[in-house]
Amino acid sequence: MEANEHLSAGATVAELLAWAFQQLSAGESPKTDARLLLAHCLDQSSTYLMTWPDKIVETSIQTQFQQLVMQRKMGHPVAHLIGTRYFWTLSLEVTPDTLIPRPETELLVEQALQLPIGPNAKVLDLGTGTGAIALSLAYEKPTWQVIGVDIVDDAVALAKRNAIANQLPDVKFLQSSWFTHLSAKTFDLIVSNPPYVESDSQYLSQGDVRFEPITALTAGKDGLDDIKIIIEQSLAHLKKGGWLMIEHGYNQATELATLFTQYKYTNIFHKKDLNNQPRITAAQKP
Secondary structure, three states: OOOOOOOOOOHHHHHHHHHHHHHHOOOEEEEEEEHHHHHHHHHHHHHHHOOOOOOOOOHHHHHHHHHEEEEOOOOOOOOHHHOOEEEOEEEEOOOOOOOOOOHHHHHHHHHHHOOOOOOOOEEEOOOOOOOOOHHHHHHOOOOEEEEEEOOOHHHHHHHHHHHHHHOOOOOOOEEOOOOOOOOOOOOOEEEEEOOOEEOHHHHHHHHHEEEHEEEEOOOOOOOHHHHHHHHHHHHHHEEEEEEEEOOOOOOOOOHHHHHHHHHHOOOEEEEEOOOEEEEEEEEEOO
C-alpha cells in the first residue's frame, strides 16, 4: 500500500490521524503510535492534536509523518522513529545501540528507592543502556553517588547525553564489561536490568525486540548466563549490608533465589509486576 493512499495534500490533523489509525490497525497500539508520531512531526504535544483537529498540516510535515507511519507499519519501534522515550520522570534519547526503556523496569527503580539505604549511598547500575535506571535514581536521590556502566561505547556516550539533557551531570558513566573496569570500587546498592532472555525464545521474533541489539537481550540457553556472573561478582563490590537488585524474566525468580542462597546472600525477596509476575529479585550481602 502506498504511503499517500487516500490522502491528498493539505490534510488536516484529524484526517492524518484517521489515515494512520487505518494503516497501523494490525498493531498493538495504533492510536497511541499515530498520535506520538504526528506530535513528533509537528513538534507539539498530544493535547495540541486534540485541540486543533481541523488544523491543515504542511505538505513537508505530512510527507514526513506518512513515511514514519509506514516504517512503524513494518515494525520499527516508535522510540527509534522519534528518538525519545519517557521513563520514570525523564525524557531519554533512544538509539538502536541500546534497549528501549520499558515501563516494567520502573518497578526496579521504585523498589530500589524503598531499600533502607543512607543519604550518601554509592550506587552502581550494571548494563546501563540509555542510563534510564541510573538517572532515575539520581533524580530522586540527588545525594546518592551513582555510576552506570555498559560494555558498548555508544551506549555510554548516549547515557552521558541523557545525563546532560536531564540536568543530572553528576551521574558518571563508563565503559565496562560488568565489573571489569571498576577496580576495587564498592557500593551500597547494585542494580541491573541485564540480558535475561533465552537464546531460543520466540519472543525475539516479536515486536520491538526485532530491532534491538541481541546482545542486550539474550544470555544463554536459560537466559541466566549474565545474571550468574553478576550475582557471583557483586559480592566483591558490595559493602557489608549492601543490596543487589536484578530485573529478570517471569519464570526465573526461583533460579535467582537459589543463586543468591548459593552465594550466601540474605534477606532475599521478590516483587511482582503489574501482570502479577515475579519481575524483581533482591538480596543483601551479609
